[in-house]
Amino acid sequence: MSEFSEWFHNILEEAEIIDTRYPVKGMHVWLPQGFKIRKHTLNILKEILDKDHEEVLFPLLIPEDELAKEAIHVKGFEEEVYWVTHGGLTELNKKLALRPTSETAMYPMFSLWVRNHSDLPMKYYQIVNTFRYETKHTRPLIRVREITTFKEAHTVHATAEETEKQVQDAVKIYKQFFDKLGIPYTVSKRPEWDKFPGAEYTVAFDTIMPDGKTLQIGTVHNLGQTFAKTFDITYETATGEHEYVYQTCYGLSDRIIASVIGVHGDKAGLSLPPDIAPYQVVIVPIIFKKGGEEVIEFCKNLEEKLKLEANLRVYFDDRDIRAGKKYYEWEMRGIPLRIEVGPRDLQNKKVVTFRRDTQEKEIIDFDPSKISETITEIMDDVSLKMKDNAGEKLENNIRSVDSIEEAEDIMSQYGGIVTFDWCGDRECGKDIEEKVKVDILGVQLSEKENSTCINCDKPSKHITLLAKTY
Amino acid sequence: MSEFSEWFHNILEEAEIIDTRYPVKGMHVWLPQGFKIRKHTLNILKEILDKDHEEVLFPLLIPEDELAKEAIHVKGFEEEVYWVTHGGLTELNKKLALRPTSETAMYPMFSLWVRNHSDLPMKYYQIVNTFRYETKHTRPLIRVREITTFKEAHTVHATAEETEKQVQDAVKIYKQFFDKLGIPYTVSKRPEWDKFPGAEYTVAFDTIMPDGKTLQIGTVHNLGQTFAKTFDITYETATGEHEYVYQTCYGLSDRIIASVIGVHGDKAGLSLPPDIAPYQVVIVPIIFKKGGEEVIEFCKNLEEKLKLEANLRVYFDDRDIRAGKKYYEWEMRGIPLRIEVGPRDLQNKKVVTFRRDTQEKEIIDFDPSKISETITEIMDDVSLKMKDNAGEKLENNIRSVDSIEEAEDIMSQYGGIVTFDWCGDRECGKDIEEKVKVDILGVQLSEKENSTCINCDKPSKHITLLAKTY
Numbered sequence: 001m002s003e004f005s006e007w008f009h010n011i012l013e014e015a016e017i018i019d020t021r022y023p024v025k026g027m028h029v030w031l032p033q034g035f036k037i038r039k040h041t042l043n044i045l046k047e048i049l050d051k052d053h054e055e056v057l058f059p060l061l062i063p064e065d066e067l068a069k070e071a072i073h074v075k076g077f078e079e080e081v082y083w084v085t086h087g088g089l090t091e092l093n094k095k096l097a098l099r100p101t102s103e104t105a106m107y108p109m110f111s112l113w114v115r116n117h118s119d120l121p122m123k124y125y126q127i128v129n130t131f132r133y134e135t136k137h138t139r140p141l142i143r144v145r146e147i148t149t150f151k152e153a154h155t156v157h158a159t160a161e162e163t164e165k166q167v168q169d170a171v172k173i174y175k176q177f178f179d180k181l182g183i184p185y186t187v188s189k190r191p192e193w194d195k196f197p198g199a200e201y202t203v204a205f206d207t208i209m210p211d212g213k214t215l216q217i218g219t220v221h222n223l224g225q226t227f228a229k230t231f232d233i234t235y236e237t238a239t240g241e242h243e244y245v246y247q248t249c250y251g252l253s254d255r256i257i258a259s260v261i262g263v264h265g266d267k268a269g270l271s272l273p274p275d276i277a278p279y280q281v282v283i284v285p286i287i288f289k290k291g292g293e294e295v296i297e298f299c300k301n302l303e304e305k306l307k308l309e310a311n312l313r314v315y316f317d318d319r320d321i322r323a324g325k326k327y328y329e330w331e332m333r334g335i336p337l338r339i340e341v342g343p344r345d346l347q348n349k350k351v352v353t354f355r356r357d358t359q360e361k362e363i364i365d366f367d368p369s370k371i372s373e374t375i376t377e378i379m380d381d382v383s384l385k386m387k388d389n390a391g392e393k394l395e396n397n398i399r400s401v402d403s404i405e406e407a408e409d410i411m412s413q414y415g416g417i418v419t420f421d422w423c424g425d426r427e428c429g430k431d432i433e434e435k436v437k438v439d440i441l442g443v444q445l446s447e448k449e450n451s452t453c454i455n456c457d458k459p460s461k462h463i464t465l466l467a468k469t470y
Numbered sequence: 471m472s473e474f475s476e477w478f479h480n481i482l483e484e485a486e487i488i489d490t491r492y493p494v495k496g497m498h499v500w501l502p503q504g505f506k507i508r509k510h511t512l513n514i515l516k517e518i519l520d521k522d523h524e525e526v527l528f529p530l531l532i533p534e535d536e537l538a539k540e541a542i543h544v545k546g547f548e549e550e551v552y553w554v555t556h557g558g559l560t561e562l563n564k565k566l567a568l569r570p571t572s573e574t575a576m577y578p579m580f581s582l583w584v585r586n587h588s589d590l591p592m593k594y595y596q597i598v599n600t601f602r603y604e605t606k607h608t609r610p611l612i613r614v615r616e617i618t619t620f621k622e623a624h625t626v627h628a629t630a631e632e633t634e635k636q637v638q639d640a641v642k643i644y645k646q647f648f649d650k651l652g653i654p655y656t657v658s659k660r661p662e663w664d665k666f667p668g669a670e671y672t673v674a675f676d677t678i679m680p681d682g683k684t685l686q687i688g689t690v691h692n693l694g695q696t697f698a699k700t701f702d703i704t705y706e707t708a709t710g711e712h713e714y715v716y717q718t719c720y721g722l723s724d725r726i727i728a729s730v731i732g733v734h735g736d737k738a739g740l741s742l743p744p745d746i747a748p749y750q751v752v753i754v755p756i757i758f759k760k761g762g763e764e765v766i767e768f769c770k771n772l773e774e775k776l777k778l779e780a781n782l783r784v785y786f787d788d789r790d791i792r793a794g795k796k797y798y799e800w801e802m803r804g805i806p807l808r809i810e811v812g813p814r815d816l817q818n819k820k821v822v823t824f825r826r827d828t829q830e831k832e833i834i835d836f837d838p839s840k841i842s843e844t845i846t847e848i849m850d851d852v853s854l855k856m857k858d859n860a861g862e863k864l865e866n867n868i869r870s871v872d873s874i875e876e877a878e879d880i881m882s883q884y885g886g887i888v889t890f891d892w893c894g895d896r897e898c899g900k901d902i903e904e905k906v907k908v909d910i911l912g913v914q915l916s917e918k919e920n921s922t923c924i925n926c927d928k929p930s931k932h933i934t935l936l937a938k939t940y
Contacts, residue, residue, distance in 0.1 A: 021579070021582060022528070022529055022575075023533055023536060023578060024531055024532075024533055027529035027530075027531060029526065029528050029529065030526055030528075031526060032524035032594075035526055035527055036525075038527075039525070054502035054505075055502065055505050055506075055509070056500055056501060056502060056505055057499070057505055057508075058492070058499050058500075059492055059494060059497035059498065059618075060497075060530075060599060060601075060616060061494055061616065066493060078558065078559070079558040080557075080558055081557075081558060082531075082554045082556070082557050082566075083554065083555065083556040083557075084552050084553065084554050084555075084568065085553065085554075085556065086552070086553040087550075087551075087552050087553075087603030088548065088550055088551060088603045089548070090603070096552075098554065105492075108493060109489060109491070109499055112491060129599075131530075133560070135558075146529050146530060146531065148527055148529075
């Protein structure tokens, strides 16, 4: 196991995120702390999506014939689909698939729902569990057999132009979401051979994990009319004709939590953005023989104050254990801010703050009329700095190269992402992947003029991102 | 189909709660309106449970050997379990069950989690989908093959006494929850032959649907040490011994939504308690040729005001369709309060309110400084009246009888619940069920002294509830 892998597994256990001892490979238990982080993360996502999407919930099981209807799509998933074959002691007439993704569950219904041009656009999403029989090595939250947190959005449009625009809107939505989590990303168009089965093209979000490998954390697919034709989804135009619709879909998974853990974590453990931390502030009393009651009283008031006035999630840790043990625990669990209060602080009208992100202690004035505002400002600054620091790390890990050799060098020395001009041809791409022994992540439009492919000297219109991927 | 069945199916479709056309029997799609009702309902439940339970999430799939460990339990479910036998094109070494309920998924982990007496009690819950291969006639939200909304709580305790107390606490929790929804209930102990497979005893909540049949809407099980012994869940006592734990579990399902629809609905459609209505207030402008702009402006301000000041979910319906059509639609969808605003109302400083529950129109004074308070008071009164009316209907449908013949008569004439003294013996109970041709729902402690069984004249310590059940 790599150093990062070991750290990642340890922190999942120690911070009580996930229990990996469940007796089915690749399927895990969300523990209370992990569940809270997941819940707050999903709340951010729902708030963004609810502005113009409707939340729905489709069945888990998909009949064999529906799943098989779209040939390219089923080909992409046939080796990964779990099959239900028996109900009780009876063999089912028709096998049922555990959804690997929900196009083939949803689109037969869309075919019933879409009638008229005035029904469009339709924008739905659901957050569900999905299943993939992974044959590769599984990793909690990263490569699993039960994806417990699969957010899939599906939209239906009248025209190809609207669909293009929806892809851009989805990219904006995901940017907004990842920015909130302080997760930096690259956005690129996946190469032809790596797009979603059935899509015209796929745009993907990747971040870089501490071991230099990239993690795909979100995808947006332009489905064109592929599924509309397969599932007969048509609408009546203003002039009475029947036309096939255009569609997009876009998804996120448990990997959003994996990226938060990986990107922000450090040797001391988790470091959580305030928006998703189970507690945003913990208050630890420093009690000596004298003045204990005053300290407790003060801490309780502070807790109530911050909850009511600043609407923060606050925990007053008055457990009867050493303060040092509490410090260690809350740092490891990634709680953004600790406030320490001792008898001398009360006398001096001060409290001590400790920021998890910078690991810095500060003595601040305690003014009851301003403390809520002060703490809120610190929270905002934590969010901002965490995002900036993570963004800087990502930038430093993206390196532009001029030759295949340089790409190889950098890849073996640093990992991360290398970028270069590429013609975009499949054969040339496969050749590059073979030479550098890592994958082409995707392409972005180049701003340079008259550039040529790093590998075959043909003209190149875009730059390519190359990375060792999870 | 009975009259109620037909009404129920129609309203699910017309109010866009559930789409029943999904191509697998007993599995349905939650539509946006239904999903919102479900979401608000679950939020109430979570708020109550989060006070002293931790939310977790366990895998869907349970290995065959774990499911089979507890013999009585597996016997109770073996005809209903869906089995996954293949991953991709490969047959699995070990079959995986789709959870019918999660004891056998959770308790092997509890065996790892519980160490010491100080770990206890533990109280967890999760909200998940579960699966039962129902061979009986399926009905949306009532008898389904995918239960999409299964709330299951599982607690672990050191002593039998604490477990008894937890059963009572769970009953209190469910009472609090159903009271919030205005759903009346009876609470009774299920007869031995109808308890949860593996439980010492089961306490159940039932309500009466408009067709006179009872619907089980919640259950609380005292599991004693049955599962602790099967899954080896032990704790170390203060004196260093290892003892088996005691457990309870309690659950709710999609039926909570079915009961809201059935209990509160009427000929005009749904009628929703304000706490769970997608919108609590709709504002409908009455526009004639003159004064249209002022009315629109007024409605928009009112919408903002009610949202901000009263924190209500408000919809301003300015669609270009007849007001009558809007009235019909919002009544059918069960929105608790409609506010109508016309130009004359503005002049008179009045608005018209229409309460869905009482179907009464009222002209109320519009005072901008008081309107939010007034509407909040109306909302509170709606909640209260809906609960009281539903409670009264239930009470009227519970009839005490002194003979088997009377029980038969009442059952065939009214349905509902009949109560009588019963000795509690299994054979006598079966005899009664055969004679009256309906089920014994459960027993409650009798307050009468020296009563005798209605059927066999043996002494009786409790009264029994008899009903035709869903």
